[in-house]
Amino acid sequence: MSASKARPVRPGGANPRSRAQRRADTERLLADERHLWLASGGPRPHLVPLAYVWDGGVITMVTRRATRTARNLLADGVVRAAFGSATDVVLVDGTVELTEPAEDPADVRARYARLPLDPARVPGAVGVRLTPRRILAWRSLAELEHRVIMDDGVWLT
Template identity: 55%
Template structure:
């Protein structure tokens, strides 16, 4: 007697989920995440390969501002290659931010940015030897589930799309 083959399972397309958010809603959600979240993952590249660390950050309306120690691997990588990627959110609510990072002396930053330092554990007023990392978004991708993957790029060239 020969085995009976299992019935074929028909493919019905991508899993159902909520419809994609309009561009304006997605932008508002990203800006809310920038002001409401406290931590991100920052990825840089160096001669030994990729390097990713968690950092506290503050959004000044233009840049994601972080502090780290001057002698860190992250700073060494950014001195070689000024580009980085930040990741915020969860696997189901993803925001990726790509752009150049400028290394700045904390005292040189405008007062409105220095006022945000209280949100950061490495506040230069309390912790000596830190330097500011200012990530200027050039490209932002964001998605909540598979239905949003096709339109995930919401900023390109530093300009919001849609």
Template identity: 50%
Template sequence: MTAPSAGLAPPRDLAQRKADVLGKLASERFAWLATSGESGAHLVPLGCVWDGARLVMATQERHVTVRNLREDGHCRVALGDPADVVLVDGTVELVAYEDLPADAPPVLADLPVNPSRVPGCVYLFLTPRRVLTWRHRGEIPDRTVMADGRWLA
């Protein structure tokens, strides 16, 4: 654990950081999704829900985000604000509404743009591979709480 910086709260331990990240994933309803493609970096805000293992979003099939993810399924999502940052790097699986399995999580109904109600949309299932989190500069050295798809705590 890193020593506290002057005037800052002590850094959280790894278990607390993981718990805080899981709480934020369960409660946040919007995220910034970054992808990259032929035209460069692309960043968009999307509604999101956490299904317990993946962050799920949805957008129009025709959007640059989907085109970029079809070329390269890697992305980064940013949650929170500068005083409580969560960055999630991972891979995305694109799923059309009609291809959802019968046991799809009920939480998908909470998406503001929902392929079940909005024609031309697809689900984006983001599986985290790396998660970074910090609340202040004293937490930055130990900011990784997930690596290679495995929680470190």
């Protein structure tokens, strides 16, 4: 391929980020974004966008108790959350706990108030608390080899 027809390098393609940089970028993304895609298993796998709040250790969401997502989470309790774009991927695998919002501590209820589906205003809502166990992050093929930045709940940096 001639120099005039060279393909542009996508962000992160030429020089892969270190795990430490990917961790910092991931923590910033988790803090700044407000929506994720949540995949749940169970008898009928399901993928749904949800608003969330990150407190630095747990991803807090709310859904209605009658949804397929809630049923799947009760049946299985293991999920994958997807953030970012096809050129800046963050995947979080973890376990979830469904909670009764009225019984949650005040700090968790304060996080709910920052979500569109606040249980204080929406009857039939249930809290969903995702604890990350494994996090993968990459922007290009150059970062695939070391894409795991958290394993078994421990950051690898």
